[in-house]
Amino acid sequence: GAVVSQHPSWVICKSGTSVKIECRSLDFQATTMFWYRQFPKQSLMLMATSNEGSKATYEQGVEKDKFLINHASLTLSTLTVTSAHPEDSSFYICSANLWGVGAGYTFGSGTRLTVV
Amino acid sequence: GENVEQHPSTLSVQEGDSAVIKCTYSDSASNYFPWYKQELGKRPQLIIDIRSNVGEKKDQRIAVTLNKTAKHFSLHITETQPEDSAVYFCAAANSGGSNYKLTFGKGTLLTVNP
Numbered sequence: 001g002a003v004v005s006q007h008p009s010w011v012i013c014k015s016g017t018s019v020k021i022e023c024r025s026l027d028f029q030a031t032t033m034f035w036y037r038q039f040p041k042q043s044l045m046l047m048a049t050s051n052e053g054s055k056a057t058y059e060q061g062v063e064k065d066k067f068l069i070n071h072a073s074l075t076l077s078t079l080t081v082t083s084a085h086p087e088d089s090s091f092y093i094c095s096a097n098l099w100g101v102g103a104g105y106t107f108g109s110g111t112r113l114t115v116v
Numbered sequence: 117g118e119n120v121e122q123h124p125s126t127l128s129v130q131e132g133d134s135a136v137i138k139c140t141y142s143d144s145a146s147n148y149f150p151w152y153k154q155e156l157g158k159r160p161q162l163i164i165d166i167r168s169n170v171g172e173k174k175d176q177r178i179a180v181t182l183n184k185t186a187k188h189f190s191l192h193i194t195e196t197q198p199e200d201s202a203v204y205f206c207a208a209a210n211s212g213g214s215n216y217k218l219t220f221g222k223g224t225l226l227t228v229n230p
Contacts, residue, residue, distance in 0.1 A: 107159040
């Protein structure tokens with residue numbers, strides 16, 4: 001149980017275009033979704049926290065106009081990388097906390113974004 | 117905010133030996149400490165976690181110890197096997213916080229040599 005489905009698993013896009021990444025909670029309601037970015041051989045760095053029905057909270061140094069987060073329902077959160085550049089190439093992964101249904105966190109399978 | 121330090125960054129052991137990874141955290145309000153194993157290109161996989169009301173937890177070859185006073189916790193893997201080779205992350209969260217934000221350490225690349 002407590003599965004987060006993340007799509008796409010990988011995407012290649014041209015510089016200047018936008019890419020949308022979706023995370024869906026399949027068997028529970030995710031009131032909060034966390035979005036992480038992971039560069040090669042580095043840790044997961046929290047980009048933002050999205051709460052259903054309200055504006056996302058961004059971590060320091062993360063451009064909110066570039067990384068648009070929408071959490072319009074209890075089962076869907078999206079991250080849109082706008083005007084992507086090669087330096088945005090990374091592994092993006094979402095996570096939902098499970099404190100309302102037990103404990104811990106569940107992670108999406110991640111999206112490998114390559115901007116060419 | 118929370119800051120989690122993790123050491124060592126790389127660890128190489130012989131098969132059958134033990135491996136120990138250590139983490140410290142800064143926020144005394146943190147009360148949940150999970151450990152994740154991550155293989156290349158995959159999502160983090162929870163291997164064990166501990167809450168602040170417990171000092172030690174064990175699951176077969178894996179154990180975690182927590183010292184709340186010193187604000188550090190450690191992962192112990194005994195009888196290591198080649199399939200234990202991966203990157204391991206520690207993390208900390210405050211389950212009483214507004215969003216239960218999870219902060220990760222920088223990771224440890226564990227290599228188990230046959």
